[in-house]
Amino acid sequence: MDTILADAAQLNDVLLATDESEYDNVALHVLQALRKFQTPDQTILLTVSLAPMLLESIDPVSLTIPYVYLLHSLLESTIKANHSSSRSLPQALLPDGQLWPAVTAGLLAFDPIQMRYVGPQLVKIVEVVYSGAEQTSNFVPAIQLLQNLILRLDPQCCTLSTTHYYYVKLCLYARAYTEATNIIDFPIYHIPTSEATKTLEKRLGKYLCSQQESSLAYINPQSGLSGKITSRVYLEYYLLGALCYIGTEQWKKAQAFLEIVLVAPTQQNVASLIMLEAYKKWLLLGLIIKGQAPDLPRAMGANAAKHIRILAKPYECVVDAFKTNKLEVLHAEIQEGLDIWQQEGNYGLMVEVSNAFRRFAVIRLSKMFAALPIEEVAQRTSSSQPQDTQETLAYVQQLISTGELQATITPSQTSGLGTVRFLPPTAAHKTEQEVEQEHRAKTIELKVLLKHISDYDHQLAANKDYVEWLTKLKKARDQDKKAADKGVKPLGGPPVPGDFPDEDMMDEW
Amino acid sequence: MASESNHRSSNSGVLRSERLSDGPYSKPTVMAEPEQPGYIRPRYTATVTDTPKFDLQSYVSNYKGRTVFRRLHLIASCSIALQDEAARLAVAEAKKGYDINNYNEAIALLSSISGKDAKDLTDVNWLSEREKKNAAETKRLENELKQYKNNLIRESIRMGSEELGVHYHHTGDPANALKSFNRMRDYCTTPAHIASTAFRVIAINIEQKNWLGVSSQVTKIRSLRMKPEEAAKNAPKISVAQGLQYMSLGDFKEAANSFLNTDFSLGDTYNEVISSNDVAVYGGLCALASMNRSELQTKVLDNANFRSFLELEPHIRRAINSFCASKYSQCLDILESYRADYLLDIYLQDQLSTIYQSIRTKSIVHYFQPFSRVTLDSMEQMFGGSGGRSSANLSNGASSHTPASSSETFKNELISMIESNALQARIDMENNVLIAYEESPRAVMQQQALDTVDSFIREARIKLSRLNAVNGGLDVKPAPRDPKGKSAGGMDMASLVDTGSNGYGNFQGQGYHLRSGRS
Known part of the structure; x- marks a missing residue:
């Protein structure tokens, strides 16, 4: 054991910087040794009381590989020893349990490079942490651990992993939406499925420990740093993420997430119920953001859309009611479907829709009037009978204070509560500096995005289907050429791709 | 059958006279239901109490053919002042023709107006004789046609079919008439023949207000290659037919262009459908409703050809002139004074309120253009009063419209204009001022740029995500x-x-x- 630890101790930054192959060798060697070591000595590890002491003697930062490996074996054996209650985890593994400090230590402080070598073990530990939190409803420590883990492993956080999925789920359980946004704010650019990484293999860096441009190089099925990503995990991650955004009232981001779910690829004539859920919320978000139903994303499968729209009929009725610009109609429609919203958990959103209706009614007034007495505002926007002008005044004041409405309230010349004076549209504009600043921020954002797009181009260029398509295209063109040589007009062959990676992207759509 | 239809129409007559008390212009009056399949009885949308400016006799003398009866029928049904005279003329007109349905209709109308029993008014002898004659004529023509067909002489078959079709049309059987004309087309040999067939079909379609049919025939004639002199003869008729079609479908811009391009040589050559005076009125109104000031100047007033039409209806020219001279209230007043006349026009009736409303809207927009702020009072002086009243009444129809104060109505009109984006302005209700909506183009542009970037980033992320999913084989699979x-x-x-x-x-x-x- 000591020799292994000694070997493992060689794995430090200096070695990594000087000789990657040597680092890789040592790491693999350590792993192998650990595997051998485990078999005869299983009995030692089985004794739960002893193992923590052993783990305590190992520093998780410099000796991440052995630490995680041992921790994993420990967890496994603890679970095995406790197999009587198969479903729930043994007490020792739960937060505040006997082994919990060891788990915490391992996930809080570790060497991210070494961690790449113990992927399968890590995934197992994450699962234990997740189920433990779920079992005890003590989410906070688990959330903190997983967030730390995700960010340390992949600082750009652009590869989806099952850890992400567990994390978002835990955040939702704990209603820790702000924590969730810390992770889901990072755009996902890679999905580590075996299909996706197949083409990537040859372009990956030589060693797991190499400095990589994208985290997909080490978070993939080969390294085992993520569990198996299925279409359900993918869809759920985005749906749950959207729920977190809804929880923090970041409507636009939520809508974008839901749209990802909507345009998810489907096989013919199939739609997932997750997509249906997403569609319902997506419709309502459209009303909240823009006051109108959003256009169906073009990339959405026509068949899936058809199924979904039939099932989401009550929601489309609300959209229609919203469009009538009549408060009574909207309220009647919302009232009508009260049971549905409550059952499907969209009641909160419906309340938001109702609020949004009023907001848009006031904003519409600002386009028609330069000044309007409060009484009139109440008459034109409020539903309560008789109009509660005091309440309307407060509402308008609130809109002004949140910046939704550019207006001032001046005391009325005649009797009454006052006059809302909507400012001219020019007042709402940003200063030149602000605009410039925003431009700069967007440029940076765009550059990152474009880099990922061009990366993806490369990846697609190596795609088997695409290469086949290219050869087919070439053949067709040759034939056309021959035909042209013979003086026959070429029949409308496939279009000639000028900018071929782009062409393929378009083809997908 | 005659008595039954009389009975029914007299019922509707009662219904109408009750409705007359509603107001100056009240809404739909349901006429007798169609008794004969294939024939669509007109339904009138207005009742006019004001006395129109025209003289009925001379107005009717502008037209010939079946349109005379239809026009008289409309005036008798809609105008309070002229109903008596028009109904009598309609009966006389129907008696001149061959259509016994027309006659029955006219009698029903007269009896409802005069209060006399329809049976006393009906000339039974004429009716039965006419019926017999028509049947005999139909038989004769059908036999003739059969003969021609046996002889296989194309030209004769064509002429036979045409005669039969015309006969059907005159006796009020448009469905059979159309059938005959369709048959006739198969035997046409020259473009001129085809054109004449098409004109016959157009006549029927216009009478029935089947505008889709009109447009298809118009394109048919347009695509023919005819001798120049024939083409010149047909061109004005075609543009008029097309203009009517566009106008009735509410496309005033196209309608105006069609009418404005109508050659003055039209004269009275097409007065079984339309007179030159009508062209002037329709063209002028459609142009006013759809064109801006410079277009009106160049395309209407400076149009030498259309000027000759306008000579016939000088008040239309005055209206356009005053619009161009920014004297909007004058223009609207002129039009308003002719409202009764136009409501009694067979083609204008349905569209008039829309046309007037859009002229009014346009006037307000043009009036406001040079100002950055205008008090509502001064605008109301300009546009309040009659225009507001009638437009409100017409759009609300016969609904019991409680007359709000005129300033309130005017404000509501402005609000609806702003809401429909016709007027770029906002109302200051405190100071009663209309303020022009000003945008800084630079700021708008900047905002647009930022929005574009945002939506691009968003789209790109979503699409990348989808691509990733596709590439990763994450299709949603059937369970x-x-x-x-x-x-x-x-x-x-x-x-x-x-x-x-x-x-x-x-x-x-x-x-x-x-x-x-x-x-």
Whole structure:
């Protein structure tokens, strides 16, 4: 054991910087040794009381590989020893349990490079942490651990992993939406499925420990740093993420997430119920953001859309009611479907829709009037009978204070509560500096995005289907050429791709 | 049959006279139901109490053919002042023709107006004689046609069909007339023949207000290659027919262009459908409703050809002139004074309120253009009063419209204009001022640029994500079939079950409560 630890101790930054192959060798060697070591000595590890002491003697930062490996074996054996209650985890593994400090230590402080070598073990530990939190409803420590883990492993956080999925789920359980946004704010650019990484293999860096441009190089099925990503995990991650955004009232981001779910690829004539859920919320978000139903994303499968729209009929009725610009109609429609919203958990959103209706009614007034007495505002926007002008005044004041409405309230010349004076549209504009600043921020954002797009181009260029398509295209063109040589007009062959990676992207759509 | 129809129309007559008390212009009056399949009885949309400016006799003398009766019928049905005279003329006109349905209609109308029993008014002898004659004539023509067909002489068959079609048309059987004309087309040999067939069909379609049919025939004639002199003869008729079609379908811009391009040589050559005076009125009104000031100047007033038309209806020219000279109230007043006349026009009746409303809207927009702010009072002086009243009445129809104060109506009109984006302005209700809506183009542009970037980033992310999913083989797959054999219409049953147990709903519900707790 000591020799292994000694070997493992060689794995430090200096070695990594000087000789990657040597680092890789040592790491693999350590792993192998650990595997051998485990078999005869299983009995030692089985004794739960002893193992923590052993783990305590190992520093998780410099000796991440052995630490995680041992921790994993420990967890496994603890679970095995406790197999009587198969479903729930043994007490020792739960937060505040006997082994919990060891788990915490391992996930809080570790060497991210070494961690790449113990992927399968890590995934197992994450699962234990997740189920433990779920079992005890003590989410906070688990959330903190997983967030730390995700960010340390992949600082750009652009590869989806099952850890992400567990994390978002835990955040939702704990209603820790702000924590969730810390992770889901990072755009996902890679999905580590075996299909996706197949083409990537040859372009990956030589060693797991190499400095990589994208985290997909080490978070993939080969390294085992993520569990198996299925279409359900993918869809759920985005749906749950959207729920977190809804929880923090970041409507636009939520809508974008839901749209990802909507345009998810489907096989013919199939739609997932997750997509249906997403569609319902997506419709309502459209009303909240823009006051109108959003256009169906073009990339959405026509068949899936058809199924979904039939099932989401009550929601489309609300959209229609919203469009009538009549408060009574909207309220009647919302009232009508009260049971549905409550059952499907969209009641909160419906309340938001109702609020949004009023907001848009006031904003519409600002386009028609330069000044309007409060009484009139109440008459034109409020539903309560008789109009509660005091309440309307407060509402308008609130809109002004949140910046939704550019207006001032001046005391009325005649009797009454006052006059809302909507400012001219020019007042709402940003200063030149602000605009410039925003431009700069967007440029940076765009550059990152474009880099990922061009990366993806490369990846697609190596795609088997695409290469086949290219050869087919070439053949067709040759034939056309021959035909042209013979003086026959070429029949409308496939279009000639000028900018071929782009062409393929378009083809997908 | 005659008595039955009389009975029915007299009923509707009572209905109408009750409605007359509603107001100056009241809404639909239901006429006798169609008695004969294939013939669409006109339904009139207005009742006019004001006395029109024209003289009925001379107005009617502008036209010939079946349109005379239809026009008289319309005036008798809609105008209070002229109903008596018009009904009498209609009876006389119907008696001159061949159509016994027309005659019955006219008698029904007269009896409802005069209060006399329809039986006393009907000339039974004429009726039965006419009926016999018509039947005999039909038979004669059909036999002739049969003969021609046996002889296989194309030209004769064509002429026979045409005669038969004309006869059907005159006796009020448009369905059979159309059939005959369609048959006739098969035997046409020259473009001129085809054109004449098409004109016959157009006449029927216009009478029935089947505008789709008109447009298809118009394109047919347009595509013919005719001798120049024939083409010149047909051109004005075609543009008029097309103009009528566009106008009736509410496309005033196109209608104006068609009428403005009508050559003055039209004269009275087409007065079984339209007179030159009508062209002037329709063209002028459509142009006023759809063109801006410079277009009006160049395309209408400076148009030498159309000027000759305008000579016939000088008040239309005056209206356009005053619009161009920014004397909007004058223009509207002129038009208003002719409202009764135009409401009694067979083609204008349905569209008049729309046309007047758009002229009014345009006037207000043009009036406001040079100002950055105008007091509502001064605008009301300009546009309030008659225009506001009638437009409100016309759009609301016969609904019991409580006359709000005119300033309120005017404000509401402005609001609806702003809402429909016709007027770029905002109303200051405190100071009663209309303020022009000003945008800084630079700021708008900047905002647009930022929005574009945002939407691009958003789209790109979504699409990349989809690409990733496609590439990763993450297609949503159909669930393995339920042993019971239910598949829920292709839905993913597995996810159905899972969704239930995961309860996303609960998440959202909790989320909401949490937030409301916070705020």
